[in-house]
Amino acid sequence: MAKKSLKIEGMTCAACAKAVERAVRKLHGVEEASVNLATERLSIRYDPSTLRVSDFKKAVEKAGYRALEEDTKIDEDKVRKERERMVLWQKFVLSAIFTVPLLIVTMGHMFGSAIGFHLPKIIDPMMNPLNFALVQLILILPVIVAGYKFFTVGFKTLFKGNPNMDSLIAIGTSAGFLYGVFAVSRIITGNAEYANHLYFEAAGVILTLITLGKYLESVTKGKTSEAIKKLMGLTPKTAIIIRDGKEIEIPIEEVEAGDIIFVKPGEKMSVDGNVVEGTTSVDESMLTGESIPVEKNPGDAIIGASINKNGIIKYVATKVGKDTVLAQIIKLVEEAQGSKAPIAKLADVVSGYFVPAVMGIALLSALGWYFIGGQSTVFVLTIFISVLVIACPCALGLATPTAIMVGTGKGAEYGVLIKSGVALETTHKINTIVFDKTGTITEGKPKVTDVITADGISQNDLLQLAASAEKGSEHPLGEAIVKEAEDKGLTFKKPDTFRAIPGQGIEVQIEGRNVLLGNKKLTDEREIVLSHFEEVSHQLAGEGKTPMYIAIDNTIAGIIAVADTIKENSSRAIEVLHNMGIEVAMITGDNRRTAEAIAKLVGIDRTLAEVLPQDKANEVKKLQQEGRKVAMVGDGINDAPALAQADIGIAIGSGTDVAMESADIILMRSDLLDVPAAIQLSKNTIRNIKQNLFWAFGYNILGIPIAMGILYIFGGPLLNPAIAAAVMSFSSVSVLLNALRLKRFRPVR
Incomplete structure (x- = not known):
């Protein structure tokens, strides 16, 4: 697909x-x-x-x-939106210029005497009713021309069987205008009483107020998409590349993978790449939120749109155009803003039947008042137009998407990328969070802390053998052993064979000796006698260290213990989650004692230890079978199945592409405090959507009966169509303004 x-x-x-x-x-x-x-x-x-x-x-x-x-360029989109806004404003001004005198002419003879104002005799309805009517007809024509789109779109969609808001406005104002024209024709034939019931001012005020509402709506809509504009605005327009030994400035669109890019202090990195010459510090805060500049040396990765602080560097472009990190982030935010949350389904279902239903209600109400209530044509027309105008489904359609746009945009500002409306809504229901240990709760950069040997073997010999065995491994614990050996200046021996045993360790052949390096599962399976080393292992594990057994030719040779440092904000993040009433679990392949020691340090509720990579998804499934809504937080390829299985998968931004692809939410800053921030943002956004839907539904539930004349039955006033138009416009703008309140969101840390 x-x-x-x-x-x-x-x-x-x-x-x-x-x-x-x-x-x-x-x-x-x-x-x-x-x-x-x-x-x-x-x-x-x-x-x-x-x-x-x-x-x-x-x-x-x-x-x-x-x-x-x-539009692929933000400038084109911005120009188009501003042009649309300008046209709406011009139409409103033009409409207002003719609607204000229209109201003065219409109402002047009724209310003018109270303030000492009188209409000129030439257009006084008592003396010259025809002139009075013709002036109103002349004044309403420019307003109808300015609002021609309401009629062209409204009747077009009506005839195609898909009536919309414009159809309601077009029918209502057309009815008022045509009745006015009919009244003018009756005045011409000598029936002056029609001068008091022309309805031109109602049509004019409705069109003017709705145009103003549309303008305000476009302004507030523009503010909801500011996050995308900010992200797009980060992209530099040009790049300086080295070609034939010369510096050439070219448009960013022309940069290709493999180009060598030259960057001076204070300039933006044009695309993603790797440093080939020079050293500098780079400000990546606009993408990661990390305010401290990152040192960059040859071989280090460069993120496009980050800022070169103090050095001159050359780097080779690796990802350009739509493949850059910034372009991918923009794409994710756009897709999230364009997606629908499940809560929107109710509004979708209602809106599908809403306009035809309103037309039916308006017609039935008018006929009811005419035949049963015995009211005049003017009264019936007031009911008909009021119902059509007040029942605008704009607020209903904007209630959910505007809140999602602002919510996901606000998340992007904090480095929390929410991939969809479904993810945004589901996140607020989370009551259990499972953290992967290595690289998530901990730094994922373990160090060797202890080397304990059997009799007849030195620490350096054991470390040399273990490092030689692990040289071909990419496991973080293995890398720690290799680094320790390198720091001590030990030479490596070349293994004859290498075999990784998933979830247990490795087996290698070195100089004719069979070397096993791994956890207790491996030694148990090979029936290796551990003697006192088992007790030593328990003691090390109790200190939060990971002990690894080394056996030579099926005889225990010693233990190398490795410890991973806990991330700075891990404990605080878990504390905030507990304050929110969320249970926190940790999942790891480490032995139980080590895992429980780490869990105790950071305040974890439940520890799932000694879990093989392929079993992580099953552990998440078990929690879901307990009736829990589970979020999984991880960073590695082995976390991808669990991230996909969880109700919400949260990938650490420093993790693998596979993990980020499997996740619903990506934390660009790799800060665990962003996990509760994502949940808080979800809760605030869903609360905002519910408020919007309540207002949109409530407004129509209250407004339509009033427009139908329910208050008039009990001696109250009849709703004026002009007031109905004002209230309708306000309802849409109020929903948008409420959504914009999410811009004030600040996570509890």
Whole structure:
């Protein structure tokens, strides 16, 4: 299955998004289609052997909208959005210029006397009713022209069977305008009483206020996507490369893998790569959140968009364009912002039936008041227009995606990359977190602490033999032994054979001797007599060290103990999680005594020790079978199955690509305090979404009956369509403003 994302033009409300989804899902070969109203993006999973992008564009066009390839440059997207905002503002100003005098002409003769204002006799409704009506007709025409899109889009989608918010506005204002034109024709024939019921001002105020609401909506929408703009803005525009011994400045798009890039102090690294010449310190805080500059020497990795602080370096480009770390982060955040959370399904279902239902309610209410209530045509028209205008599903469609956009964007600021809306929602339900030990709770850079030998063998001889055996191993404990031997200046012997035994250790042949190096499982399986070394091993394990047995020709030769240092914030992170009521477990392949010693130091509740890599996912599954919502935090390839099995997989940013691919959340800073921060962000975002949905649903539940005239039945006022338009616009803006409150999020540390 392939993935594709398209920009959709012409959407105004949740009903539009639903219509586009429905049109695309009908295509044979589409597995999934999701529209995000806030980002105006259609995300599709489909069979590329069956469908082409042109098929999606045709389907979207048939539904009454327009699909475009997404802008790849932030500048283009920014210009387009600002142009749209400017057009909306100009339309509002034009509408207001004609709507204000329209209101003065309409209401002047009723309220003017209270402030000493009187309409000129030439347009006074008592003296010249036709002039009074014609002036209003002239003033309303520019407002209708300025709001022409409400009519073109509204009627187009209505006739295509996908009515949306614009359809409600178009029908309501058209009804008011056409009634006004009818009234003018009656005045011309001598029926002056129609001058008091023209309805032009209602249509004008509705169109003007809704245009203002749309403008405010576009402004606040722009603020929700600021995180992406900040990330995109980090990318430098040019790079200096070395070609034929000369420094040449080229656009960033032209840099290719293998180019040698020259960077001076204070400049940004253009793409990812590896240092080939020079030393410097680099500020990577914009990606990792780590404020301390990182020293870079030949061979060290460079992250694009990081800042060169004080040295001149040359580095070879390894990843360019869409392959850079920054580009991948932007892609992850965009996908997360464009995805839907399960909580949005209710709003989706409602919005699919909402507009047709509102049209039915408006028509039934109007007919009820006319035939049963015996009310006038003007009264019925007021009910009809008020119901159509007040029941806008904009707030409903914006409730979830705007909160997800701000939430995931805020996470990116803290180096917490949440891959999807589903992950964002699920995270707030987590009640158990399983941490991998090595490289997650601990630094993953263990050191040799003890070398205990059997009689007749020196410490250096044992270390030399063990280091020679581990030279071909990539296990962190093996690397610690090799480094200790190198630090002591010992020479290495070349093994004749090497075999890794998963979860137990290694077996090698060196100078005709069979050497075993591993844990107690290995010695038990080979039936090696440990004698007093078993007691020594227990003592070392109790101190939080990992003892490894060395046996030569099936005879115990000694123990080398290795200890891994605990990360700076591990204890504090676990304390914060406990304060949130979350149980914390640790999973490791180490022996139980060592694991429990580490667990005790950091305050872990449950220890899952001596777990083979392939069994980690099973241990997570057992916790889930207890009815727990489990998050797994890890960094290695062997953690990938467990990360995928858990309800939420959290990968440490310094970990492997496989672990990060399997995870739902990536912690760029490798700081465990970001684990509770991710959960807190999820809780705040879901709370915000619930508030938005409550307001959106509550507004319609209260607004529609009032517009139908329920208060009037009990002697209350009748809702004016102009007030209905103002309230409708406010509802959408209020939902967006509430979502923007998430920008104030600060994690408890």
